[in-house]
Amino acid sequence: xxxxxxxHSTCPIDRSLSEVGDTWTLQILRDxxxxxxxxxxxxxxxxxxxxxxxxxxxxxxxxxxxxxxESTLGNSHEYVLxxxxxxxxxxxxALRQWGQKHLxxxxxxxxxxxxxxxxxxxxxxxxxxxxxxxxxxxxxxLVQSRAADPIEKxxxxxxxxxxxx
Numbered sequence: 001x002x003x004x005x006x007x008h009s010t011c012p013i014d015r016s017l018s019e020v021g022d023t024w025t026l027q028i029l030r031d032x033x034x035x036x037x038x039x040x041x042x043x044x045x046x047x048x049x050x051x052x053x054x055x056x057x058x059x060x061x062x063x064x065x066x067x068x069x070e071s072t073l074g075n076s077h078e079y080v081l082x083x084x085x086x087x088x089x090x091x092x093x094a095l096r097q098w099g100q101k102h103l104x105x106x107x108x109x110x111x112x113x114x115x116x117x118x119x120x121x122x123x124x125x126x127x128x129x130x131x132x133x134x135x136x137x138x139x140x141x142l143v144q145s146r147a148a149d150p151i152e153k154x155x156x157x158x159x160x161x162x163x164x165x
Contacts (some may be wrong), residue, residue, distance in 0.1 A: 010144060014093050019063045020088065024048050026095070029065070033089050037078035038071065062084070094125050 006018035013075055020026060026157055027046045043053055062067045065085035069078045096113065104110045114121050127135045141162055143154035156162055 016091075019059075019065070022056075024052055025060065026092070028053070028056055028060065029085070029088055030064070030092055032079065032081050032085065033092060037080060038076060039079070042079075090125070093122065097124055 006014040009015055009018075019136075020029065024046065027048075028042055031042060031045045036045055039053065042048075042057070043050060046053070050058075056165065057066065061068060061079070063082050064082055065088070066079040067082055069080050093113075100112070101109060112121060129135050129139070133139075140163075142157040142159050143151070144157050145151065145154035
């Protein structure tokens with residue numbers, strides 16, 4: 001079965017997945033957030049075939065997540081995160097925190113991140129309302145508008161949750 005193209009969907013999750021929605025890409029971005037910039041270093045860290053790594057890096061450059069800079073080491077280049085790429089750290093942090101909470105037994109070794117300044121782990125991420133309430137999936141409704149329009153112009157989308165409300 002052929003996977004449908006997600007790049008023109010009205011859903012931001014679909015569009016995000018079209019750019020970064022595979023295991024290799026997420027691992028590349030994870031390692032880039034920790035300072036990896038060179039092809040050979042990505043290859044060593046991830047252990048992916050060179051042709052796959054090359055294709056993923058080319059795509060990440062094409063969609064504006066990486067820029068290519070000349071390396072200070074001579075005849076090679078480095079993949080440097082753009083602002084768009086650096087903004088992805090929150091998504092990776094959310095995945096990390098979800099994995100820490102749900103995918104490890106107490107006695108298993110686990111990689112963690114800590115604040116370099118304080119040595120403490122970051123607070124758990126949560127989705128909050130304008131008034132500071134923590135939001136669950138039950139608190140959210142799906143609406144649609146043009147990206148530039150104010151939210152007040154949004155139209156509710158018919159979903160099972162909306163039909164129950």
